[in-house]
Amino acid sequence: MQISILLGTAFISTAFGVTIPRPNAATTARGNGYPRETRGADGPATACSEAQAELGDSIVQTTPLNQTIVENNWSLSCRAEPQCIFQPASAGDVGKLLRILDRHQVPFAIRSGGHSPNPGWSSIGSTGVLLDMSAMNAVTLSADAGTISIGPGARWGQVAAAADAKNVAVVGAREPETGVGGVVLGGGYFYQTSEYGLAADNVKSFEVVLADGTTIEANADENSDLFWSLKGGGPNFGIVTRFDMHTIPSTDLWYTAYMYSPDKAPELLDSMAQWQQEGAADLRSSAIFSIGLDSVLVLLTYGAHTTATPAAFEPFYRVAPSSRRSRRQTARHDYRGVSSQIDAQLYRDVYGFWLERATAVREAVGANQTFVIQHVSDNVAQQGIKNGGNPLGLPQKSHQWWTTLVDWNDAKDDEMARSASIATTARWKEVSRERGLDVDFLYMNDASRDQSPLAGYGEKNIARLKEVALKYDPSQVFQNLQNGGFLLSRL
Known part of the structure; x- marks a missing residue:
């Protein structure tokens, strides 16, 4: 099955050197005039x-x-x-x-x-x-539409619609229902990331509330160390209450969605690797590549008006699509990630490993899951550097971020449902290291609860993040009281 549409920029919806102390809460005083009380049941x-x-x-x-x-x-x-x-x-x-x-x-x-x-x-x-943060969801554009100010509780579909009304676009997230705050603080991968970088690298300024209750601005001129840290450093420094983001030019975004039967997966993995190594040099081209147990989805997007099929995607045109559709559970979810260099044989070998285990898991507990390759061009790192840097430590070469979405129904099946993806990420790391294809980076917004994306940012960047966290949150409220998230104190 093939669907080809020209549309505006609205969404296409698809499926360590520094030690952080842990202060004694009973004896440490805050500078706000109040004693800090020992944590208790009341x-x-x-x-x-x-x-x-x-x-x-x-x-x-x-x-x-x-x-x-x-x-x-x-x-x-x-x-x-x-x-x-x-x-x-x-x-x-x-x-x-x-x-x-x-x-x-x-x-x-x-x-x-x-x-x-x-x-x-x-x-x-x-x-x-x-x-x-859902009440803080305002979205406003500057008079010249060059900047868009977004509340952390807004959803990306809302942001895209507001930008589209002014004939501009915003580098955000591909899923319109996701919230703005977590996406940007974790990086933010978008259809046009190859050309414009991550969402975090398109932020002009953050409004941040610190642990002591004060509100500050973080940008290239004010609190620039915090500005750098927030661009992928997660929830370690304060609560962002406004994101001022640069807009990008609006274009008609061409896309084609193909559905394939699962027996086409090995051939399509070859097509994906060939596109990454050749066609993806055209930074306007982007591919969402997702293998499920019942079908394969390939969504190709091109960030320019065109009435012809873009030549960049030629490797995919050789594989005949079908009309099979995948099924999807909608109750309990998990995802997981791993990175590597681009290599068709690596993709094929790990896919075979994943398929055997994912199929067994579905037979046992009914869980569905996907095998997703996300292309990251060398320009993504360059865009980050151009826009003031970030703590991610991305390799300055094209590579891929693999991820999976696991869906199942019953809590009693949590361990089994997650087992295939856990084994697959371990296998991916093992094989890629053996073949010299390893990339020591994990995209925070695809990382599972037991993974550690911050650890891959590099020793120097981690040390700097810890210094910034101590500077802006000296009592380490966000490290000690925050319930979850990828925290520096947990490295």
């Missing part, structure tokens, strides 16, 4: 009551909680009922909430869109509180 309830009295019912929701808000996470494995829910409407609200949480030493989770499948990253149980 802390969350006390903090919720205090915050509600100070900020009101519209900002702080206590028992009974609105279950629609509680459950507003993509994966069932990430749904938990907190002691209370904070829904700040401004940076000032966030600052007040952080001071209260620090004072009472209450654990917290932060949720932008709630799209991570990692338990605890954007949810927390009754021992803590949830900061739900």
Whole structure:
């Protein structure tokens, strides 16, 4: 099956040197005039009551909680009922909430869109509180449409629509339902990333609320070390309450979606590797390449108006598509990642390893999963350098980020459902190292709960990130009280 459409820029929806201390909470004092209390069982309830009295019912929701808000996470494995829910409407609200949480030493989770499948990253149980950023979802463009200001609770579909109305586009995420905050802080891979870099490298300025409740700007001129750190450094430094991003020119984005039967997968892996090594030199070309157990999806996009099929994708045109469709579970989810250099034989060998295990897992517990190769051009690293740098330590050569999406239904099957992807990433690393094809980088936004993307950023960058975290959060509130996320203290 083939679908060819010319469309605007709206979304195509598809499926270490420095040690961070852990201060004694009972004896350490904050500079805000309040003593810090030892964490205890009464802390969350006390903090919720205090915050509600100070900020009101519209900002702080206590028992009974609105279950629609509680459950507003993509994966069932990430749904938990907190002691209370904070829904700040401004940076000032966030600052007040952080001071209260620090004072009472209450654990917290932060949720932008709630799209991570990692338990605890954007949810927390009754021992803590949830900061739900959904009310801070404003999207506004500058008078010349050169900059777009985005609240952390906005969704990328909303951002794309606002930009498209002004005939510009934004480097963000490919899935319109994902939240802005987590995507940018983890990097942000987009259809036009080969040409314009990651979403994080298209940020002009961050508005950040620090652990002591103060609000600052981080950009190339102000707090530039924090600006650098936030571009892929995750939730380690503060809460971003506004992203000012550069827009990019709007074009009609050509795309073609092909569906193939799974027996075409080995041949298509060859096509993918050939495109990466040849056609992808045209930075306007991009491919979403996803093998499932029932079908293969190849979505080709081209960032320019054209009425002809782009020559860059010639390796894919030789394989005849079919009309088979994949099935997808929609309950519990996980994803996982690994990187390597581009090599068709490596792809084929690891695919065979994955297929055997993924098929066995589906037969055992009904889980579906995908085998996805994401191309990363050498220009991605160059765009990061051009725009002031970032902590990712990306190799300055073309490579790939493999990922998988695992879907299943029952909590009792969690271990089995995740087993194929865990074994596959280990096998990918093993074989790529043996063949000199290893890339020691893991994209944070594809990393699973037990992986460590920060570890691949390089010793020098990690040391600098830790220094910045200590500078802007000297009491390490975000390291000690934050419930989940890829934290520097957990390296």
